[in-house]
Amino acid sequence: MTSQLPESDSTVLHLCHPTPDECVTIWTDISALWRDSLTLPVFLRESSFLAAAPLAKDGGMTQWILVDKHQPPDHRRILASCESFRKRSLQSDRDGNIKESTIHGIASVFCSSQYRRRGYAGRHMAEMAKALRSWQADGGTPAIGSILYSDIGKEYYAKLGWKPNQTNFHFEFPPGDVEWPSSVHPLGTDEIADLCRRDEMMIRKAMSAPEPSINTRAVILPDVDHMLWHISKEEFASKFIFGGKVPDIKGAIVGKPGKQVWAIWTRRYYDHPDAESPNNMLYILRLVIESDKTANRPFPCVNSEDVAAATEPDVLESFQSVIQAAQHQAKAWRLDRVKIWEPSVLAQRLIDASSLEYKKVERQTESIASCLWFGDDKSDSPTEEPVLINNEHYAWC
Numbered sequence: 001m002t003s004q005l006p007e008s009d010s011t012v013l014h015l016c017h018p019t020p021d022e023c024v025t026i027w028t029d030i031s032a033l034w035r036d037s038l039t040l041p042v043f044l045r046e047s048s049f050l051a052a053a054p055l056a057k058d059g060g061m062t063q064w065i066l067v068d069k070h071q072p073p074d075h076r077r078i079l080a081s082c083e084s085f086r087k088r089s090l091q092s093d094r095d096g097n098i099k100e101s102t103i104h105g106i107a108s109v110f111c112s113s114q115y116r117r118r119g120y121a122g123r124h125m126a127e128m129a130k131a132l133r134s135w136q137a138d139g140g141t142p143a144i145g146s147i148l149y150s151d152i153g154k155e156y157y158a159k160l161g162w163k164p165n166q167t168n169f170h171f172e173f174p175p176g177d178v179e180w181p182s183s184v185h186p187l188g189t190d191e192i193a194d195l196c197r198r199d200e201m202m203i204r205k206a207m208s209a210p211e212p213s214i215n216t217r218a219v220i221l222p223d224v225d226h227m228l229w230h231i232s233k234e235e236f237a238s239k240f241i242f243g244g245k246v247p248d249i250k251g252a253i254v255g256k257p258g259k260q261v262w263a264i265w266t267r268r269y270y271d272h273p274d275a276e277s278p279n280n281m282l283y284i285l286r287l288v289i290e291s292d293k294t295a296n297r298p299f300p301c302v303n304s305e306d307v308a309a310a311t312e313p314d315v316l317e318s319f320q321s322v323i324q325a326a327q328h329q330a331k332a333w334r335l336d337r338v339k340i341w342e343p344s345v346l347a348q349r350l351i352d353a354s355s356l357e358y359k360k361v362e363r364q365t366e367s368i369a370s371c372l373w374f375g376d377d378k379s380d381s382p383t384e385e386p387v388l389i390n391n392e393h394y395a396w397c
Contacts (some may be wrong), residue, residue, distance in 0.1 A: 005077070005079075005115070005118065006068055007118075007119075008118055008119030008120050008122065008123045009119070009123070012068050012069055012070055013066055013067070013068060013069070013079070013120075013123060013127075014066070014067070014069045014127070015064055015065070015066060015124070015127045015128070015131055016064075016065060016067060016069075017062065017063055017064060017065070018063050018065050018078070018081070019073045019074050021074050022065065022073070022074060022078060023047075023048075023051075023063060024044060025078065026063070026065070026078060026081050026110070027043065027044050027047040028040065028044065029078075029081075029110065029112050030081075030108055030110045031043045031044075033110070034108065036237065036268070036269055036270045036271070037237065037240075037241060037269045037270065037271050037272045037275075038237065038240060042240050045236075046233070046236050046237070049232070049236055050229070050232060050233060050236070053228065053229050053232040053233075054224070054225040054228035054229050054232065055085060055087075055225040055226055055228070055229035055397075056085065056229060059086070059136065060085060060086050060225070061083055061084070061085050061086075062083065062084050062086075062135070062136075063081070063082075063083045064081065064082050064083065064084065064124075064128060064131075065078050065079075065080070065081045066078075066079045066080040066081070066120060066123060066124040066127065067079060077115070078112070079111065079112075079115050079120040079124070080109075080110065080111045080115070080120045080121050080123070080124035081108070081109075081110050081111075081124075082106055082107065082108055082109040082110065082124070082128065083106070083107050083108050084104045084105065084106050084107075084128070084132060084135070084146070085104065085105040085106075085107065085397050086102055086104060086136055087102065087103045087104065087105050087147075087220045087221075087226075087395065088100075088102065088141075088220070088221045088223055089101045089102060089103040089144065089218060089219060089220050089221060090203070090204065090207050090218070090219050090221065091144055091216060091217065091218045091219075091386060092207040092208065092211075092216070092217050093215065093216055094210060094211055094212050094213075094214060094215055094216075095210050096207065096208040096209050096210045096211070097208075098204065098207055098208055100140075100141045101141055101142055101143070101144045101218070102136070102137075102141050102142065102143045102144070103143070103144060103145055103146060103147055103218065103220055104132045104135065104143055104145075104146040104147075105146070105147050105148070105220075105395070105397045106128065106132075106146055106147070106148040107148070107149075107397045109121070109124075109125070109148065111124070122160060125157075125160045125161075125162075126160065128146075129146070129160070129161055129372055132146050132374075133374050143374060144218060144373065144374055144386070145218070145371055145372055145373040145374050145386070146162070146371070146372050147162075147220070147369060147370065147371050147372075147388075147395070148162055148370050149367045149368065149369055149370070149396050149397075150162070150164070150367075150368040150370050151365070151366045151367065151368075152365070153364065153365045153368065154364070154368050154370070157368075157370045158370065160372075161372045162370035162371060162372045163370060163371060163372070163385075164368050164369070164370050165368070165369040165370065165371060165388055165391055166387075167299065167342060167391060168342075168362070168363040168364075168367070168368050168369055168391070169341075169342060169360060169361060169362045169363060170339050170340060170341045170342065170360075170361055170363065171339070171340050171343070171348075171351055171358050171359070171360055171361075172337050172338065172339055172358060172359050172360075172361060173323060173326070173327055173337065173338040173339075173340075173356060173357065173358050174327070174337065174338075174357055175282075175327055175330035175331040175335060175336065175337070175338065176324055176327025176328055176330065176331055177331060178324055178327060178328055178331075179328070180325060180328050181254070181321040181324050181325055181328075183254050183318075183321055184252045184253070184254045184321050184322060184324075184325045185252065185253050185254065186248075186249040186251075186252060186325070187249065187250050187251035187252060187253055187262070187264065188248060188249070188250060189228075189231060189248075189250055191253075192224055192227050192228070192231075192250060192251070192264060193224040195253070195262060195264065195288070196222060196223050196224040196227065197224075198288075199222055199286065199288050200221055200222070200223065202288070202290070202295070202296065203219060203221065203222075203296045203390075206295065206296035206297055207219060207296065207389075211297070211298065211301050213300070213301060214298055214301065214387050215384045216384060216385075216386040216387070217298065217386060217387050217389055218373075218386035218387070218388055218389065219296070219388070219389040219390050220390070220394075220395040222285070222286045222390070222392070222394045222395070226285070226394045226395065227250075227264050227266075227285060227286070227394060229397070230266040230283075230285055230394070231250060231266055233266070233268075234247070234266045234267045234268070235247075237267075237268075237269050238267065238269075238333075241269055241272060241273065247267060247329070247333055249329055250264060250265065250266075251263050251264040251265050252321075252322045252325035252326065253322075254318045254321050254322055255290075255314075255318045257290075258290055258291070259290055259291050259314065259315070259318070260288075260290045260318075261287075261288065261289050261290070261315070261318040261319050261321075261322050262287075262288050262322065263284045263285075263286070263287045263288075263322050263323075263325075263326060263340075264284070264285045264286050264394075265282055265283060265284045265285055265326055265329070266282070266283050266285055267280070267281070267282055267283075267329075267333055267335055268280060268281045268282075268283060269335075273334035278334075278336055279336055279337075280334070280335045280336050280337075281335060281336070281337055281338070281339050282326055282329060282330040282333070282335045282337070282338045282339070283339050283340075283341075283393045284326060284338065284339065284340040284341075284393065285392070285393050285394040286392055286393075286394045287322075287340060287343050287344075287347060287392075289315065289318075289319065289344070289346060289347060289350075291312075291315060292344050292346045292347070293306040293307075293346070294306050294307055294344045294345040294346040295344040295346070296344075296389055296390060297344075297389065298387045298389060299345060302344075302345040306345075306346075307345055307346055307349055315350070316350055316353055316354065319347065319350045319354070320350070320354045320355070320356060323338070323351075323354070323356055324356075326338045339393070340392075340393075341391060341392045341393045342390070342391045342392055343392075367396065369388070369391050369395075371385075371388060373385045373386055
């Protein structure tokens with residue numbers, strides 16, 4: 001009976017990890033919100049499958065529950081739940097000194113309807129904030145914070161310490177009734193790891209450059225595990241929707257080395273394509289323009305000279321071709337829009353200079369990147385919070 005539930009500030013409540021049977025209970029409870037176009041049985045299989053996918057496997061993902069410590073496993077009320085993902089990250093100071101670090105991504109925050117409005121979700125998140133400071137810290141890379149993507153606006157999580165990022169916007173393009181651009185090479189899964197390594201080298205170079213106006217920068221690295229987690233989710237859903245058929249084009253690249261432009265993407269089927277009003281997306285997980293001097297930097301630190309130096313006709317043509325390739329794939333795979341989150345200042349200028357149809361959307365309620373920075377426990381004085389670099393869709397989970 002709910003009248004026998006403990007108060008949210010009770011000392012009997014604690015965080016722990018669910019059993020396999022409790023995981024099934026959690027996935028069943030959250031299915032109405034997050035199963036997208038899948039049936040419940042298929043969503044349960046997908047949840048188990050994704051727990052063993054890149055980024056999640058080998059302890060990369062951890063499931064958490066808030067329970068009464070006196071109740072035994074498999075016979076206890078799950079008052080709130082979520083999962084965390086260990087994400088490789090970098091931080092650098094104003095002089096460009098880099099440190100390896102971890103940022104924990106929080107996903108699937110849930111409180112069942114019979115336990116809501118009792119403060120359990122708030123208690124759960126307060127316990128998470130404490131637990132993640134030291135979680136998996138024995139590998140020598142300290143956790144500097146955590147990030148979640150709120151679908152309930154900016155206020156609720158901000159009150160719990162997860163403040164919305166200064167920017168949360170994206171660009172949308174319609175699916176294209178166009179041919180695949182002849183100059184563009186389609187990317188397969190086996191090509192992604194090398195591109196991620198090249199991308200990381202460019203990020204490290206940018207993070208090592210001084211930014212005198214910013215005390216601390218932080219970035220979640222767009223590594224191959226992030227990309228493959230999204231691709232694993234895409235492929236599982238595609239097999240269900242299209243009778244085993246899986247898209248083999250995972251992105252596009254064009255140009256000669258040194259001036260290449262590439263994008264890695266994923267398809268998300270929130271609804272079945274045959275639904276009355278589907279709302280399905282091709283998300284560009286990561287866009288890279290090799291000659292882009294505005295990339296991997298805080299937006300306020302970019303100057304007009306950096307933009308002008310890289311804005312060349314061949315760069316514009318390459319960029320537009322990559323977006324058109326994404327539009328081609330959106331049309332081919334019955335997706336309703338192409339989205340790219342917070343591209344670089346140069347990429348934004350290229351969008352504006354192109355002949356592409358687009359709109360810019362400032363997100364106010366959905367996918368609000370919200371960060372809790374841990375700071376320095378050894379210091380009595382408050383530390384300035386890092387500026388998050390590359391608030392792009394690859395880091396969403």
